Amino acid sequence: MSLHSAFNKYPAPSGINYAYGTAGFRYFGDQLDSVAFKVGVIATLRSICLGGKTIGIVITASHNPPDQNGVKVVDPMGEMLPQSWEPFANQLANTKDWHQFNQLVQERLPENYLKSRDIVPMVVIARDTRQSGPRLVSAVIDGVNALNGHITDFGMLTTPQLHYITRCSNDGSFGVASEQGYYNKLIKTVTKILQINNYDCLDAVTVDTANGIGGDKLQKINALNHVMSFHVINGDTAHPLRLNVDCGADYVKTNQRLPHGVGNPIPDQLYASFDGDADRLVCYFMDKGGKFRLLDGDRIATLFASLIGGLLCHVKGIHVTTAIIQTAYSNGSSTEFIREKLGLPVYFTSTGVKHLHEKAIEFDVGIYFEANGHGTVVFSKKYLEELKKYEAKNSSEQVAVDTLILLVDLINQAVGDSISDLITVLVALKLMKKSVEKWGDDYSELANKLFKLKVADRFVFKTTDAERRLIEPVGVQEKIDEVVKRYSKGRSFVRASGTEDAVRVYSEAANEDDCTELGEKVCEIVKGI
Ligand code: 16G
Ligand code: ZN
16 A cells, blocks of 8 residues: 555544653544554654664553553664654644645655665564554554555564564564563573572462453463463453453552452562553552552662662672662652662652663663652663673672673563563562562651642643652742641652643652642642642
């Protein structure tokens, strides 16, 4: 099909202004056909501009309800589409006129591209379990084919698996670019870590997979290995309308309670939840007193930092920079714990994986997590090289070095990955001989609450300082400051959502009542604008 015919096949609906947000284009599934076609075109153009490197596309709306969907572009090394391409993506997505559309496309194409065939643009695609997925994949395929691109459809995968495949397609040293390649790398690495540390297997764990794709993939891992085992609950992918309903990482984190399906939790035993596309992880347990204890992204970051920091202590003579990257949503207690107990620097960025990732790669070991469970660790080339050439002085040092090297393979550096993050949590607890209870006692969270407000125009809210302060509307931040200082350990910020037509208000304070009162007062300020 020619580009022109494909353009006509997918007319853009009127009345929607599409915007490439923090996680790509995200709308109701039936509003995305024209966008999916255009993202096919964008990914192909991106591949052409990068001389034929493979670009990824994921069709998912993550933790959002089943009738929504999203289209997201993955860059060659598994990162997000660079922000410099977002205005172009928005322009294409909103163009209804063929001539204008064609002109925009031609401007990005090298001269004679369609005739010369010097470059073969490569695209890989996967989707989650949503009903609108197959239709949107077809639309993407039409977009890629219209520009003579080559596309491989990997069917249903977790978002991080598609990031992994994209990266491997461009960098063979990362692994084999297939779903099986992903499992092989993971299983081989875990098996080796356990072996050199004298353990047979990891503890089995119950995982709520939000009735999403992560459940199917964990079952595959169960069938392929002997060193770890996952008991999947909320693993019903046969009924896509159950996706994320009363379960999953977002439900557990937002409501601070057990997901549907965990009836009688065993005290002090670890449980975990993924989100619908398996790139977020939260852990939790019920303590002996029957209290629900959440172990969110902040906790996972501190656990990983303790594991890596502890191992690095054994390897004297290696100099690496380590930092933890957080967002405004990270609990103040976790920040204090990292700075004071772990002695590590903390940096803040805006919400959204791409911002955290960008900062994390400035360090040899960059640990980044959002409180909601999105995150991973990135390692520099230098770090791996230094470890590889390090001459250990005794066997325990050698084990530490080898474990550190293996962790680089275990952790999915391309993007936060529920499966590999969970396995790393289990490895960390085992190697550090740390109980879940002890992990939960690292620090006590300050009370925190999140409010969502509908406003006439969320774009009037402009922030600075990693979204922690408002610069517009002018004068509002001063009013917030005035309220915040009345509460012990008080903190609050206001930011426009990047995924919903709403404004979010976060409040934090020494106790629940203060936290609620503070949040409500800040909401009043916002409503009064
Ligand atoms: C997206 C982001 C997530 C962020 C959330 C904030 C990615 C892959 N996903 O889901 O990291 O926490 O947006 O949503 O970057 P909000 O802007 O609506 O609060
Ligand atoms: Zn997700």
